[in-house]
Amino acid sequence: MQHAQKKTWPGRAVIRRALGAMAQTALVLLVVSVVSFMFLKLSPGDPVAIMLGSDFSRESYDKLYHELGLDRPLPAQYAQWLGRFVQGDWGSSYVSKQDIFEQAVLQALPVTLTLAACSLLIALLVGIPLGVLAAVRRNSWVDLAASAVAIGGNAFPSFYLGVVLIWVFSVSLGWFPSMGYVSPWSDFGTGLWHLALPALTLGAWYVGLIATVTRSSLLEVLEQPYMAAARARGEPEWRVILVHGMRNVLMPLVTVIGLQLGGMLRGAVMTEVVFTLPGLGMMITNAVQTREYLVVQAGIMMTALLFIAVNFTVDQTYSILDPRLRKHGR
Template sequence: MFQAVSAKLAQTLLVLLIVSAASFTFLKLAPGDPVSIMLGSDYSKTSYDQLTHELGLDQPVVFQYGHWLANFVRGDWGISYITNQDIFELAVMQALPVTLTLAALSLLIALLIGIPTGVLAALYRNSWIDVLATTLAIGGNAFPSFYLGIILIWVFGVDLGWFPVLGFVAPWEDFWQGLWHLALPAVTLGAWYVGLIARITRSSLLEVLGQPYILAAKARGEPGWRVVWVHGMRNVLMPLVTVIGLQLGGMLRGAVMTEVVFALPGLGMMVTTAVLNREYIVVQAGIMLTGLLFVAVNLAVDQTYQFLDPRLRRR
């Protein structure tokens, strides 16, 4: 057990190291000069060279990366050139909770709609319910998040006035106001995953319902809901968790456009603003946080398997 955990941690550290080195190198090749941004439009060559030396930007990229990595591990992520804020506080304390809240609410909506839709489609295979559920699933996959967000803003925000179209209220400060402000962004981000979860649930449940243990449960006279939701869904959870774990990265990617459309102060908005301002040190922080989230989700999925499948549990 200890060796398996150690191997996972070693792989995790190696992945993060590769991600940090690759992203740092590519950002150095990107256009834009942070020194020019910090000095403004009017500066002398002497002041430019002096600030470049103070920031260590005149050193080789390898030394710059080593210096950045040592500071990053210690929690010193630097200072934003534009806002003059500590980047660790900006990314972890301010932007990350917004993105995690949006992703969690979007995933909850996708599960609450996608799983029952997939179950109904499987139970009423080739009926009008199955056709309707499949149509909704394909439709949810077909709409890009930014386009769906604009439509929702136009219909439910502008025309009907049911929901706010801009701004963010933290649910941990005002729960109901927070949910009200996050309703449209969460639906926008979760719509694609409703279709994905519904399709995976349908196909997996159809396969499970033909297994001998399901037929035996029916022969024992167990209620239909128990056959489906206890015996059937127990074995559907494994592929469902796998797909959700693999696609959570896509949800974080989709959160970028969603946060931009709805002006939410999350990681997506932070990275987008930093790219536009050529503030690549902030972009690097956003990339590393995203990588950490990817790794954390994969580790959580691996541990979840042991609870879903007793055969994987170590005694």
């Protein structure tokens, strides 16, 4: 007698994956917090001396040192910081006297995300058409020009390109501001005007990368039998390339973009410093100079969380682009 196969509730797999992702995220954040906390404590510099200034007594130094808990063992300091951090009590900056959670999450993070989004948009709008043209017009002057743009974009470090753009378009021509930030969410036109050069600086390298990946992937796809079959059915060439071809290019393209978005966040640090944008990169840089360990730690944790969020988003995008992954329960 055959036993009926036991049915599994479909939502169980979803819950299991969600719990696994949450556990993995917590573990990664825990490791990042421990390593960064220990390195910050071992770094040179005395935050108490910076807080008190150049003229202070030994009594005032010892008192503040004790109030900050710096006389306690490092594991005890870490446990105290972690307990407050997970409760949303990130402390206050002793330079700006501002709540660190408000400074990092409500003020700095939107600037960095807006800069990264504008940079990625520029890279996609320029890099994908450039790669498609280079693949369709292979070995022509269009292909050579696209390759030159791609190599040029990869050749310039972001900090150097930023200085060059400031010199040409801000100092010499006066077309764009060289520093400062206006949120596009409050004033769209002025905000984009201020973000034009920083976004171009950060997105230039990714234009070359996306164009190169699009070209190489599309060249491989164009040689597949189903492309010839689409042409044999009488479909126009633009539809063959954009619908049938680009559908299969999206998977490797999303993979590369996802892997490099972390690099974009790192590049945003230098770009924000060059253009004095009040994002996470500028916040961490200023905090390192003034030995504000709590601010640096908050910035590091926010950056790690962004990395995890990007990887999770890319993983979910695979299921959208390829239905077979949903079928197999990825």
